[in-house]
Amino acid sequence: MVQQKTINTFGTLSLASATGAAALLLSACSTLQPQPAAPAAPAAVVSSVTEAPPQVTARMAEARKQLGDMVALQERLYRVAGPLLINNADLCRTQARNLLGFTAKNKYSYPGDFADAAAAVLNYGDRLEVASVLAGSGAARVGLRKGDGLVAAEGKLLPVGANAETDAAAILGPLASSARTITLTIARGGNNQQLKMPVTRACAFKIDIGNSDNVNAYSDGQRVMITRGMIHFAQSDEAIAYVLAKDIAHNVLGHAATTKQAYTVGGIIDNLVSVRPDLSMLIGSAGVKPMPQELDAAADRLSLYMVARAGYSVEGAHAFWQKLATQYPASVLNGYNANHPGIAYRLSAIDKTVAEIRSKQSAQRPLVP
Structure with a gap:
């Protein structure tokens, strides 16, 4: 099983929900720091030698299989959990929160060999992508989909790279707790589009596969x-x-x-x-x-x-x-x-x-x- 640092826009399924803010809410975990300018790209090197694709070792193949199996189980668990979390918010009493209603990951959500596996199996890169959408949530109702890239929230660019989840939590968490809807800019099919997404009231418990x-x-x-x-x-x-x-x-x-x-x-x-x-x-x-x-x-x-x-x-x-x-x-x-x-x-x-x-x-x- 791969440990994930999922952005929990669900209400309980990951990253910040362990704080009690619920897996989908994304509590503010850190302050967004300015990102250094990207270095200039090196000049292209022309070679007459055709490089062979990297060899998939047994260790890499095993990591890819484990990742695929884990993702399938976690997605199923989220799907089953969705109605339980949303339809019982009133029964969860003080443990209900406003949640975004989706999880997001990039290749850095997985450690070591699994980062390469995430790139190979899930096509993850530096940008956060929607990994799961909570059934019945506001995100599901406005058509947010698995694979949508997260570009901006309320006009503020969302971070990319190794610290993207933590930094995105610092942006999305306060928005989810204070607003009824969030304007989310996503990348889909080569184009950017905006979704006006209602936040979702749900039981705020983090849910994982062991x-x-x-x-x-x-x-x-x-x-x-x-x-x-x-x-x-x-x-x-x-x-x-x-x-x-x-x-x-x-x-x-x-x-x-x-x-x-x-x-x-x-x-x-x-x-x-x-x-x-x-x-x-x-x-x-x-x-x-x-x-x-x-x-x-x-x-x-x-x-x-x-x-x-x-x-x-x-x-x-x-x-x-x-x-x-x-x-x-x-x-x-x-x-x-x-x-x-x-x-x-x-x-x-x-x-x-x-x-x-x-x-x-x-x-x-x-x-x-």
């Missing part, structure tokens, strides 16, 4: 991380939504602070989103204490309302969590149920909540827990 095959998900109060193994186990978007919503609910309810697990779980998230995580950190229980069943059931209840409000069906929730508990019981260390062992108590609460939601949907009553 570079591990253990079947688990983590939340530390500000972030949600789902491992690669959990994505593969869940398979369907609906099941992924159950897992995402559950950990979003834990964050909303402040359970990381209540259980005093924010520091421990935060360290696991920091590790598993890195390029080469230290999997020895997952030996034993990894220091994570089991979630009390009462807190788990409270998160299940809130998460099911979030799932329903996002347009996903709640009907499969019992079967999904039962299957997970059967295949990965609490005795499987570093699996989801090792951290959430109260499955019988939880399933009872899930059944009660599903019945409650069905009743409200039938009566066309507001879906408010």
Whole structure:
């Protein structure tokens, strides 16, 4: 898994959202510094020798494959997360923010070999490009697309190069927090055009893929991380939504602070989103204490309302969590149920909540827990 420095115009998916401003908002991380003038281009050298293209080494090929796989998983996660984050802004209480509604990257968003891979696989260069657009956001409604280059915001040129994400955050963050719409100049098809983009109110939690095959998900109060193994186990978007919503609910309810697990779980998230995580950190229980069943059931209840409000069906929730508990019981260390062992108590609460939601949907009553 490649660690990304994504501009989070989503509301939670990257760069500045770890500060609590939400992944899509882009908090002001630094002050924009004047850029030195570019040096004059050297005179062209004419040669009669035709240079062979650079050889793609096994290391480069592996980096390209890892990058492609990671991008596909992260894009899917963003797509599933979009309705959960936007449709539940009121349930996220003080943890909702105004977000831009897209992520942006350039080749410098990836370290080492992965910078070359980003240029080769994703065609990234120095300019920031839209990497993902949050479904249902203002950015999506005005037609912002993946691949659009970011040129300017409210007439102010956006930076390029190695520090572009940090410097762009210093420009875009204040705009998102103070304005209802932002005039964004983009490069598309060789031409520049302007989009008047509404900001999006959404839950402000950073969401990442974990570079591990253990079947688990983590939340530390500000972030949600789902491992690669959990994505593969869940398979369907609906099941992924159950897992995402559950950990979003834990964050909303402040359970990381209540259980005093924010520091421990935060360290696991920091590790598993890195390029080469230290999997020895997952030996034993990894220091994570089991979630009390009462807190788990409270998160299940809130998460099911979030799932329903996002347009996903709640009907499969019992079967999904039962299957997970059967295949990965609490005795499987570093699996989801090792951290959430109260499955019988939880399933009872899930059944009660599903019945409650069905009743409200039938009566066309507001879906408010």
